[in-house]
Amino acid sequence: MTRIITVASHKGGTGKTCLSVTLAVEAARANGARVALLDLDPQRSACAWAELRSEAAPLVVPCRDGDLEHYLSEARVAGFDTVFIDTPSGGGKATDRAIASSDLVVIPVRPAFLDLEALQPTVTSLRSHGTRGLFVLAQVPARGQEEDAARRDLAARFPRIPVASVRLGHRKDFERALGLGLSATETRSKRSIAAAEGRLLWEAIRATCAGSAQARRSVSGVS
Ligand SMILES: Nc1ncnc2c1ncn2[C@@H]1O[C@H](COP(=O)(O)OP(=O)(O)O)[C@@H](O)[C@H]1O
Ligand SMILES: [Mg+2]
Numbered sequence: 558m559t560r561i562i563t564v565a566s567h568k569g570g571t572g573k574t575c576l577s578v579t580l581a582v583e584a585a586r587a588n589g590a591r592v593a594l595l596d597l598d599p600q601r602s603a604c605a606w607a608e609l610r611s612e613a614a615p616l617v618v619p620c621r622d623g624d625l626e627h628y629l630s631e632a633r634v635a636g637f638d639t640v641f642i643d644t645p646s647g648g649g650k651a652t653d654r655a656i657a658s659s660d661l662v663v664i665p666v667r668p669a670f671l672d673l674e675a676l677q678p679t680v681t682s683l684r685s686h687g688t689r690g691l692f693v694l695a696q697v698p699a700r701g702q703e704e705d706a707a708r709r710d711l712a713a714r715f716p717r718i719p720v721a722s723v724r725l726g727h728r729k730d731f732e733r734a735l736g737l738g739l740s741a742t743e744t745r746s747k748r749s750i751a752a753a754e755g756r757l758l759w760e761a762i763r764a765t766c767a768g769s770a771q772a773r774r775s776v777s778g779v780s
Contacts, residue, residue, distance in 0.1 A: 569646035583759035609738025668707030
């Protein structure tokens, strides 16, 4: 079964594209895994990143709003394991449909007041479609109490949406990798903290998706 993971947040610059490419690279690393990344953002940041790459995987596809359902059904028919959808800031109908079609929506959140304030529309969309969400703290500063404060704030505001225990720090390695058409997990500094964060985050998300697929099968009596 093709699992669909949308990366969304209404706020701009939270790290959606950085997170999308990092997760897609990690997902594609598994033996024989077929992974696509649909770039739903008219800015085409993920496509610009893909143009710098020499590796074929993950497959990055520019996706106009009206083509979303078509590409998702093609990916299912072709037997892709995972499709990521990188979305534009500001939401919109296509992002809402991506959220409706997804098994999981990953929401990057910078631990700062205006970012926390901007989460409601994304959460409203998840809730209206009954799609699972996962907050990922991103661009966390190296020092300070921001991460703990943001975790408390998220738990108070949105108690039903978990916050990933793995977070992404604000690290030059993420930015440098993007400019090379790589993910931080692929650069020469593969042992960097950024690389470890990227790998661990995908492991956590993969486990979350596997757990929910198992739960769905047992609810429907398949296993
Ligand atoms: N964890 C991070 N550490 C440092 N810089 C980051 C990180 N994540 C994203 N960035 C940088 O922040 C900017 C916005 O990130 P981007 O992924 O384009 O956000 P979005 O897609 O949500 O608009 C980019 O310049 C990107 O290189
Ligand atoms: Mg983007």
